[in-house]
Amino acid sequence: MAAKSPLNRHAFVEAALEVIDEVGVDKLSMRNVAVRLDVSPMAVYKHFPAKEDLLAAALEEFITRANVIPEDDLQWDRWVNQLARGMYEALGSELSWVPLLGSLRLGTQSAAVADAFVRKLCRAGFTTEQALQAFFAVIQIVVGAVCLCASLAARRDEVAHAGADLSPVTQDYLENIDSERLRIAPVLESTLRYEQIDLGLPLLLGALKSQLAETAK
Amino acid sequence: MAAKSPLNRHAFVEAALEVIDEVGVDKLSMRNVAVRLDVSPMAVYKHFPAKEDLLAAALEEFITRANVIPEDDLQWDRWVNQLARGMYEALGSELSWVPLLGSLRLGTQSAAVADAFVRKLCRAGFTTEQALQAFFAVIQIVVGAVCLCASLAARRDEVAHAGADLSPVTQDYLENIDSERLRIAPVLESTLRYEQIDLGLPLLLGALKSQLAETAK
């Protein structure tokens, strides 16, 4: 191996993504990234002033690789649908990012996604302002859906009661609610079988279509 | 002070909330909670098997105190609107919870909110399934809006360029995007002045109204 060429930023980002892939974001440390590169833990600080900067760079690279921007030949509503699902799946496949979504800053790649979104919707007849608001609304749904998905997944990992037919969520719900309202339980159970993204996103897309019809008039 | 009565669970939750209020969720530790109660750090483990359990209990108490369930005499759409805004404001006032929203499990109080929501919408004419889906959609919007809000706030805390008229978000956007698309910048700037909750929530409420009209037919 070409052992001693000086390491660049990208090597650290690459190593960080590998560590995250193996043990999750929350267990990434400056030390284990360094160990993976066979380098002193403190070498990382020459390229990233703090752990947060390394994480932000890794998230940016993760978003780039997720490659969520759909082909341009789709109709706008299908385009938005596919973008949202792509983001949902990418984040869902690496749930350990989720706790950081609220605190990390996004960079170049996020701007590119925003830009593509606004151009797509403007060409479909939305105003720039509507398009940008729609973008934030879609991101909200995606981020929210991934968060809920993560917190439900955490529940499912809890020790499953032997022979229980109901999900842990429903079980807790039943423990915490008056017996008068038991009728909600089966509906809760079936609703939890949906992917979270299928709950908010269709409603949002419907609203955007009405808005477009309104604007076109 | 009645110093030596044995401490109960609630005393620890109370102390945890005080610590969080002062230094944020991310700096809460078993040790500083214990110090606040003038007790050995290890006493906490007699009541909570792990830090995560203490945090979950604290979040539950936080939600209870936020008291977000609106009065019942409001119309369903205003009721939903007020609930969502209440949750948004509560979480927004204590942004340090946000990074944990995806990973913490919710309990009794969350079930009570879900229950109130479903009952309210069912009485307005929604089916139980629609109501429950709407609940998850609303939660998605709230959680997503708070996450975005937090990540924009993190940006605003970065060193503000002297004399800059544009927000850090817009500045980064401009750095990362072709000059051809500069026209988006002013719209981005004005969109960022909205509260995040005002972007997704109105669209969602509009969609729910159409759905209700559909169902009533």
Place this chain on the structure above:
DNA sequence: ACCTGAACACCGTTCAAGT
């Protein structure tokens, strides 16, 4: 320039021991 070693001030958690 780029990396190292040792150190500081913290963590969560375990475990045997106290009262």
Place this chain on the structure above:
DNA sequence: ACCTGAACACCGTTCAAGT
């Protein structure tokens, strides 16, 4: 029962020093 003290195996970060 409830709490303590000491210890283990980690953290992020700083800083003077090496090459």
